[in-house]
Amino acid sequence: xxxxxxxxxxxxxxxxxxxxxIPVAAGDDGVRYPEGxxxxxxxxxxxxxxxxxxxxxxxxLHHLYANKRAMDGYAAIEAANGTVRFKDRSVIVFxxxxxxxxxxxxxxxxxxxxxxxEKDDKAYADTGGWGFQxxxxxxxxxxxxxxxxxxxxxxxxxxxxxxxxFSRLRP
Amino acid sequence: xxxxxxxxxxxxxxxxxxxxxIPVAAGDDGVRYPEGxxxxxxxxxxxxxxxxxxxxxxxxLHHLYANKRAMDGYAAIEAANGTVRFKDRSVIVFxxxxxxxxxxxxxxxxxxxxxxxEKDDKAYADTGGWGFQxxxxxxxxxxxxxxxxxxxxxxxxxxxxxxxxFSRLRP
Numbered sequence: 103x104x105x106x107x108x109x110x111x112x113x114x115x116x117x118x119x120x121x122x123x124i125p126v127a128a129g130d131d132g133v134r135y136p137e138g139x140x141x142x143x144x145x146x147x148x149x150x151x152x153x154x155x156x157x158x159x160x161x162x163l164h165h166l167y168a169n170k171r172a173m174d175g176y177a178a179i180e181a182a183n184g185t186v187r188f189k190d191r192s193v194i195v196f197x198x199x200x201x202x203x204x205x206x207x208x209x210x211x212x213x214x215x216x217x218x219x220e221k222d223d224k225a226y227a228d229t230g231g232w233g234f235q236x237x238x239x240x241x242x243x244x245x246x247x248x249x250x251x252x253x254x255x256x257x258x259x260x261x262x263x264x265x266x267x268f269s270r271l272r273p
Numbered sequence: 274x275x276x277x278x279x280x281x282x283x284x285x286x287x288x289x290x291x292x293x294x295i296p297v298a299a300g301d302d303g304v305r306y307p308e309g310x311x312x313x314x315x316x317x318x319x320x321x322x323x324x325x326x327x328x329x330x331x332x333x334l335h336h337l338y339a340n341k342r343a344m345d346g347y348a349a350i351e352a353a354n355g356t357v358r359f360k361d362r363s364v365i366v367f368x369x370x371x372x373x374x375x376x377x378x379x380x381x382x383x384x385x386x387x388x389x390x391e392k393d394d395k396a397y398a399d400t401g402g403w404g405f406q407x408x409x410x411x412x413x414x415x416x417x418x419x420x421x422x423x424x425x426x427x428x429x430x431x432x433x434x435x436x437x438x439f440s441r442l443r444p
Contacts, residue, residue: 140444141344144315144336147381154377165315206325208379210318210443272381273311 133220133235135242139195142167145176146272149201149208162214163201166269169193171221176271179264188231188265192221213239219267229255230266304391304406306413310366313338316347317443320372320379333385334372337440340364342392347442350435359402359436363392384410390438400426401437 136142145166150156168176175188195218200211216237223231234254236245246254258266307313316337321327339347346359366389371382387408394402405425407416417425429437 141314143312144338147318147334147336149320149379151377151379157377163318165318167315206322206328208320208322213444273384 132222132225133218133233133244135237135244136169136193136195136216136218136220139167139169139193139197139216142169142193142195143173145194145269151201160196160198160215163199163208163210165197165199167195167197168271173271175265175267176269179267180271186263186265186267188221188267190222190231192219194219194267194269215239216242228252230258230262232258232266303393303396304389304404304415306408306415307340307364307366307387307389307391310338310340310364310368310387313340313364313366314344316365316440322372331367331369331386332372334370334379334381336368336370338366338368344442346436346438347440350438350441357434357436357438359392359438361393361402363390365390365438365440386410387413399423401429401433403429403437 145168147163147165149163150161152161154161169192171189172192172194175186175192178186195216197216198214200214202209202211216239218233218235218237220226220233220235221231222233226233229251232255234246234251237243238245255266258268261268316339318334318336320334321332323332325332340363342360343363343365346357346363349357366387368387369385371385373380373382387410389404389406389408391397391404391406392402393404397404400422403426405417405422408414409416426437429439432439
């Protein structure tokens, strides 16, 4: 039962990313490209394969990275110490790569998108304190407008008890 | 041609890990369990599937993590500035997990092994300055004796020009 709930949360999270990953318009809501995110802490990884409902949107291999402030938020989720709040300037990055298959192995291919949640309670008060953005990996252009970002937040409300964050830190 | 060379290096690297991953005896060569390695920098990831020649030994999803000193070594490889030497106390961890498949997705499962290279030019002078060890993830027991470690180094000699390190940092 609990596992089912977790799985539906996971699907909800990915559905939200899916809506984000469709470039609707160039936007500038203040979410910055996460410079240096490859050296952020590694939260977890997953591969979405052909046949998955979200394959068209976010198919491939993804890694989640978090800066130190966001890692404090993940630790608070693990401790389950009441209401979890990620601190301002927490940044979580969904690094989407091609999954290259051959020789009975899967390796990392080219980057497809850099998907970001950035915390600022004042700047993003309308969306739970989180700014959402998707960047083109080639030129770092932000691809989402306000309407797409609002869809994002609507989806993330399913994770309200963990400050709208779906993912969990892998031990 | 260059890709073929890279692939054969990759196979050599994994073959070496394969020989390491067979628990031959408890050993104590001084290589320490890499406390806190989950917060080391993330170098790259790969999945080895059923049918791969190394599946029995290191099948599953693995992540490579490096401490800051080892990251300097990876940067030197990228810069290709002559002879590459990893500094003493560089640590590289091969974190081997089960790859759990279902619903057209692959997620991370239980840890299978923690495989380590630790640099100390004096302590490990006989093996290129690197200590090699595999730890049981449950109790952190070292599983390799000196003979297995020597096999490891024999294999890594194929990467002598990069100080016996096969992996490359993913951008």
